[in-house]
Amino acid sequence: MKNTKSSGSVLSKIFSLRNIAVTFLVVYFAVFLAYPIFKAFAGSLHDWNPLVGTYEWVGLANFAQILTDKLFWTSMLNTAIFAGVSTFFRIVLGLALALLLSSKIVKCKDSLRGLFYMPTITPLVAVSFVWMWMFDPQFGMIDRVTGLNINWLHDTKWAMPAIIIMTIWKDFGYATVLYLAGIMNLPRDVYEAASIDGANGVQTFFKITLPLLKSSTLFIVITSLISYLQAYVQFLVMTEGGPGTSTYTISYLIFDQAFQKYNFGVASAQAVVLFLFTGVLTLIMFKVSGDTDLS
Numbered sequence: 001m002k003n004t005k006s007s008g009s010v011l012s013k014i015f016s017l018r019n020i021a022v023t024f025l026v027v028y029f030a031v032f033l034a035y036p037i038f039k040a041f042a043g044s045l046h047d048w049n050p051l052v053g054t055y056e057w058v059g060l061a062n063f064a065q066i067l068t069d070k071l072f073w074t075s076m077l078n079t080a081i082f083a084g085v086s087t088f089f090r091i092v093l094g095l096a097l098a099l100l101l102s103s104k105i106v107k108c109k110d111s112l113r114g115l116f117y118m119p120t121i122t123p124l125v126a127v128s129f130v131w132m133w134m135f136d137p138q139f140g141m142i143d144r145v146t147g148l149n150i151n152w153l154h155d156t157k158w159a160m161p162a163i164i165i166m167t168i169w170k171d172f173g174y175a176t177v178l179y180l181a182g183i184m185n186l187p188r189d190v191y192e193a194a195s196i197d198g199a200n201g202v203q204t205f206f207k208i209t210l211p212l213l214k215s216s217t218l219f220i221v222i223t224s225l226i227s228y229l230q231a232y233v234q235f236l237v238m239t240e241g242g243p244g245t246s247t248y249t250i251s252y253l254i255f256d257q258a259f260q261k262y263n264f265g266v267a268s269a270q271a272v273v274l275f276l277f278t279g280v281l282t283l284i285m286f287k288v289s290g291d292t293d294l295s
Helices: 002-043 061-067 070-101 110-122 124-134 140-144 159-182 190-195 202-214 214-229 232-239 250-260 266-287
Strands: 046-049 054-057
Touching: 002 046, 002 250, 046 061, 046 266, 061 266, 070 159, 070 214, 070 250, 110 159, 110 202, 110 266, 124 140, 124 159, 124 190, 124 232, 159 214, 190 202, 202 214, 214 266, 250 266
Parallel strands: none
Antiparallel strands: 046 054
8 A cells, every 4th residue: 555655756856846847838939939939029010229219010011121122132142151051061070070970991080080079069169269360361261271362251252262261161060970879770781782882982872871861960950050141149249230232141130130130020021031031941841851840
């Protein structure tokens, strides 16, 4: 009887803790996810300036304004270029290094894995300041090592490539670790069968390794695109959107409208467009990959 009572007491405590955890998660997502999304959608339909207490209904006027704004479309194009190029090289470098680290010719693998992943966990603001120094045309290491004479962050042709280079350097370790985990879990018998059939290294990579890493690649692509579509910290720190509007991205434009000009209505409309664009892009990625049924 004592064992039965003690077991019932333990179970009741477990269920009580589970209910508390579920309640906490519901409240957390309601406060920090659902409410901000609702507020952004509602704010996009209003002339909203918290400094002067303005919150007046304007309907779709904010959307009409941003869709006819040249700077908005410039920012969208810059965002697409930044996200696409950064994601592509993140995947290429991450996969190449993962294959190298998983091979038998490389020693000290654990140390190299930590070294490559270290930039990923380094604060972005700190990394941005370091790379600002490296890109400096007078005493920066980039121009000194390469022998170039480029004013990277103040040249409209080089500012965006400079930020992309910094972003790739910081983030490729994330892809490397994920690909390494995927490679370590690949079935060995498939490679043995390919070797018996006479497949060379290139054929094995494109016919076996790459297809088997499809889920890892999809995950990296989706998380990278979502992250890069929202990127603004490196642009704020390194160029403040300049020179001119050459490094304006949609997230930086939202930040500028909301916290520089306090035009929260227009900023909310831009955020809604970004939200919808990101959602549609994610669905397209799943559809193209064939990993889920969206019909």
